[in-house]
Amino acid sequence: MIENLITKNRSCRRFFQKEMIPTDTLRNLVNLARLSASAANLQPLKYILSNDPHKNEMVFSCLAWAGYLQDWSGPPEGERPPAYIIVVGDTDIAKIFATDLGIAAQSILLGAREHSLAGCMIGSIKKELLRELLHISDRFEILLVIALGKPKETVVLEEIPPGGSIKYWRDEHDVHHVPKRPLDEIILSE
Amino acid sequence: MIENLITKNRSCRRFFQKEMIPTDTLRNLVNLARLSASAANLQPLKYILSNDPHKNEMVFSCLAWAGYLQDWSGPPEGERPPAYIIVVGDTDIAKIFATDLGIAAQSILLGAREHSLAGCMIGSIKKELLRELLHISDRFEILLVIALGKPKETVVLEEIPPGGSIKYWRDEHDVHHVPKRPLDEIILSE
Numbered sequence: 001m002i003e004n005l006i007t008k009n010r011s012c013r014r015f016f017q018k019e020m021i022p023t024d025t026l027r028n029l030v031n032l033a034r035l036s037a038s039a040a041n042l043q044p045l046k047y048i049l050s051n052d053p054h055k056n057e058m059v060f061s062c063l064a065w066a067g068y069l070q071d072w073s074g075p076p077e078g079e080r081p082p083a084y085i086i087v088v089g090d091t092d093i094a095k096i097f098a099t100d101l102g103i104a105a106q107s108i109l110l111g112a113r114e115h116s117l118a119g120c121m122i123g124s125i126k127k128e129l130l131r132e133l134l135h136i137s138d139r140f141e142i143l144l145v146i147a148l149g150k151p152k153e154t155v156v157l158e159e160i161p162p163g164g165s166i167k168y169w170r171d172e173h174d175v176h177h178v179p180k181r182p183l184d185e186i187i188l189s190e
Numbered sequence: 191m192i193e194n195l196i197t198k199n200r201s202c203r204r205f206f207q208k209e210m211i212p213t214d215t216l217r218n219l220v221n222l223a224r225l226s227a228s229a230a231n232l233q234p235l236k237y238i239l240s241n242d243p244h245k246n247e248m249v250f251s252c253l254a255w256a257g258y259l260q261d262w263s264g265p266p267e268g269e270r271p272p273a274y275i276i277v278v279g280d281t282d283i284a285k286i287f288a289t290d291l292g293i294a295a296q297s298i299l300l301g302a303r304e305h306s307l308a309g310c311m312i313g314s315i316k317k318e319l320l321r322e323l324l325h326i327s328d329r330f331e332i333l334l335v336i337a338l339g340k341p342k343e344t345v346v347l348e349e350i351p352p353g354g355s356i357k358y359w360r361d362e363h364d365v366h367h368v369p370k371r372p373l374d375e376i377i378l379s380e
Contacts (some may be wrong), residue, residue, distance in 0.1 A: 001191070001304060002192075002195065002222065002297075002300050002301050002306050003218075003221075003225070003301065005192065006225050006226055006297055006301075007225050009226075009227070010227075011227055020289075024358055026380070027373065027377065027380070028193075030220060030373065030376065031193075031373055032192065032193060032196050033346065034198050034230050034370060034371065035193070035197050035301070036196055036199075036296065037199075037200075037201055037311060039295075039313060040257060040258075041258075041356050041357070041358050041368060043356055043370065043371045043376070044374050045376065046377070046378050047376055047377050047378065048377075048378050048379050049377065049380035050342075050377065050378075058314065064287055065361045067230060068230075068231075072301055078313065097294065098288035098289070098292065099288070099292040099311065099334065100269050100292060100314065101232040101288065101289050102289040102290060102293040102294070102295070102296065103292040103293075104290020104292070104294065105289065105292070105293065106226065106292065106293040106296040106297060107192075107196055109227070110192050110300070111192050111196075114191060121227060121242070123229060123289065125344050130315050134368060134379075140378070144289065157225065159323070161291065165231055167231070168231050170340075179231070180224060180233065182231045183217065183220065183224055184223055186224055186233070186235065186236050186237055187217065187220055187236070187237050187238075187239060188238050188278070188330070189324075190216070190217070190238075
């Protein structure tokens with residue numbers, strides 16, 4: 001069951017932009033992060049939700065998309081994410097957010113997948129611009145933007161031979177391919 | 191469904207030590223991490239499995255347990271984890287492993303929970319000792335030890351008022367309590 005969900009939970013970069021995501025859905029996703037483990041149980045992560053077109057446009061203007069796809073600068077109008085969850089770290093609580101961040105983001109995306117949504121964790125952010133546009137206080141370190149929406153692309157996993165290229169790519173039918181290293185390459189000893 | 195799994199997936203520090211975990215189960219858990227998202231799809235994380243008593247003892251000797259429980263130095267013989275997954279970062283592939291680490295660890299623990307196992311992410315590690323005991327090459331940065339086993343403790347979540355203490359604690363029945371911040375405290379704006 002969880003294997004199925006994890007397998008289906010692929011990063012998605014094109015969405016049905018008109019299919020809005022209600023605030024309650026975003027709150028439920030953040031709640032999954034809230035219920036997840038946190039280093040020393042400090043729970044230093046906080047969340048900014050965005051699901052209205054104007055706020056979304058501001059967030060979108062701060063993002064860089066899909067580094068390996070040189071000919072594609074991101075989703076065009078009509079295929080942009082209808083929602084975002086911005087994850088920030090409360091520096092009054094902790095200075096390092098590393099493991100918590102991935103735990104929280106994975107919980108959010110697995111929850112999204114269960115709602116037939118998809119998303120993408122975006123770390124390539126114009127942080128100072130985002131801070132200014134959304135009036136984010138200096139107390140909060142901007143860590144990650146999670147784009148969310150109903151997926152408008154097909155993503156497939158493929159296994160690569162040891163040492164093969166891990167760069168994702170799109171084929172002529174616009175299917176997005178994600179090469180994964182084989183299990184025996186990533187298990188060092190057992 | 192995923193909410194139920196995430197809620198039940200509580201950090202566990204006491205186990206039925208005699209109930210071994212087969213290598214195949216550990217491999218299946220690493221496979222969940224393998225299938226999860228990775229920043230720029232680099233997949234720099236690698237894994238060392240341990241499920242035999244001698245290797246387990248070496249790993250155990252490198253760990254610090256439950257910082258908030260001052261009177262408890264870790265599980266006694268008989269309640270120690272019957273298995274570990276050690277997560278390391280391959281510095282030939284990347285130098286920063288932060289978000290990947292939490293994503294992978296969360297996938298592993300959710301998978302464990304589905305197998306009626308439980309675990310604990312332990313970041314407080316005597317890294318140089320572990321490197322020496324397990325002969326881990328300098329190429330790999332030791333990031334996290336995930337302890338795994340059949341749980342021998344009850345863990346309950348509780349909601350704290352804003353600003354309440356987040357320190358976990360054990361009651362007189364040896365039940366482990368984990369206070370979580372309320373949702374409205376961690377959502378800054380919507």
